[in-house]
Amino acid sequence: MTRSPLLRLPLAAVVVLTLLVAIWAGLIRIGWPWPSAQVSWVGNHGPLMVSGFLGTLIALERAVALGSRPAFIAPLLGAAGSLALVFGLPDPIGPLLLTLSSAGLVAINGFIIRRHSAVHTAAIAIGALALLGGNILWLSGRQVSAAAPWWLTFIVLTIVGERLELSRVIRPSRLVIWLFAISTGVVIVGLIVSLVDFTQGVRLLNLGFVALALWLVRYDIARKTVHRNGLTRFVAVNLLLGYVWLAIGGLIGLRYAGIAAGPAYDAWLHGIFLGFVFGMVFAHALIILPAISGLSIPFRRILYGPVLLMQVGLLMRVTGDLASLWELRRWGGLINGLAILSFLLLVMILAISERRLRKPITTQ
Numbered sequence: 001m002t003r004s005p006l007l008r009l010p011l012a013a014v015v016v017l018t019l020l021v022a023i024w025a026g027l028i029r030i031g032w033p034w035p036s037a038q039v040s041w042v043g044n045h046g047p048l049m050v051s052g053f054l055g056t057l058i059a060l061e062r063a064v065a066l067g068s069r070p071a072f073i074a075p076l077l078g079a080a081g082s083l084a085l086v087f088g089l090p091d092p093i094g095p096l097l098l099t100l101s102s103a104g105l106v107a108i109n110g111f112i113i114r115r116h117s118a119v120h121t122a123a124i125a126i127g128a129l130a131l132l133g134g135n136i137l138w139l140s141g142r143q144v145s146a147a148a149p150w151w152l153t154f155i156v157l158t159i160v161g162e163r164l165e166l167s168r169v170i171r172p173s174r175l176v177i178w179l180f181a182i183s184t185g186v187v188i189v190g191l192i193v194s195l196v197d198f199t200q201g202v203r204l205l206n207l208g209f210v211a212l213a214l215w216l217v218r219y220d221i222a223r224k225t226v227h228r229n230g231l232t233r234f235v236a237v238n239l240l241l242g243y244v245w246l247a248i249g250g251l252i253g254l255r256y257a258g259i260a261a262g263p264a265y266d267a268w269l270h271g272i273f274l275g276f277v278f279g280m281v282f283a284h285a286l287i288i289l290p291a292i293s294g295l296s297i298p299f300r301r302i303l304y305g306p307v308l309l310m311q312v313g314l315l316m317r318v319t320g321d322l323a324s325l326w327e328l329r330r331w332g333g334l335i336n337g338l339a340i341l342s343f344l345l346l347v348m349i350l351a352i353s354e355r356r357l358r359k360p361i362t363t364q
Helices: 005-029 045-066 070-085 093-115 121-139 143-171 173-195 198-218 230-255 263-293 301-323 328-357
Strands: none
Touching: 005 045, 005 070, 005 263, 005 328, 045 070, 045 121, 045 143, 045 263, 070 093, 093 121, 121 143, 121 173, 143 173, 143 198, 143 263, 173 198, 173 328, 198 230, 230 263, 230 301, 263 301, 263 328, 301 328
8 A cells, every 4th residue: 555656645745745845935036026925935935945845755666665654754744744844834833843743754764774774874864863963953943054054964964875875786895884983973973063063073073074075085886887888877977966966065164164144154055055966966867756656767967967957056056155146146056946847847858758658658
């Protein structure tokens, strides 16, 4: 039953809706004078994107992989919390549901660790704990900027943990594993320190991000697969671009550690969330979405178009942030939004076209 699209497809639809609302809210925040169906959308841009979109998507992917009914409680709670934010239900309904969803994701990862204890599963589980920690801070009434380092840690450790798991095919040495563990440890220490000294904690956190970016550039299998063709190269290109943005975001965070608002804060967050995280989303979409939806999505080279748009827009945005060029920043943000939307649209078109091609022809 849990493998049926009757449950997966509605959850996936809520994930997409949450993403669209989060993009719209983000564009309003960056200066585009557009209407908003709910006043709360603008203030909830970050929670919608991280806890709503990414948190629910990852919980859904984990639940589908496990194929267990109880595992679907986490994405169901995430979808409910996302809809509560989208439709402007009063606090603390949305934050509470999303916090419970992240607790469910922690439980899922705890189950995975019991089945397979390894460095990569530990890193992913710690990432889930960071999501829970960030959501608890948000639920308790703290500013989104206080939860942001925790949410960043969630998605960064989730991704690097998965990349470490895939690197097993090239059998990394014990030294490589230790370098990964040390870099991850710096991130964790920074997160803990941020509770008592926000500036120094965030500085350590970003030092760990830079170390992980360098580790990924040096040891990830994408360095080899980028020389192949088709989907394999597409995945590798997005991964390597994402690693560069993780390093850039980490360096910005090191330089401006402790800031909780303003253009440098925007450059730090979006350098990582757009450059690194959406690089991973683009890279793995044609692998993860078929597993979630049951639809077949073929690779086509036109998908490089949104990738190029994302890079151009993000360069404009970060440059505008750091050089106080507000129009450049605003247009860069719009191009980023168009990059995500165009990628989503192309994926839908490719899925529909493939489904029509595979549909059996009947004769009368």
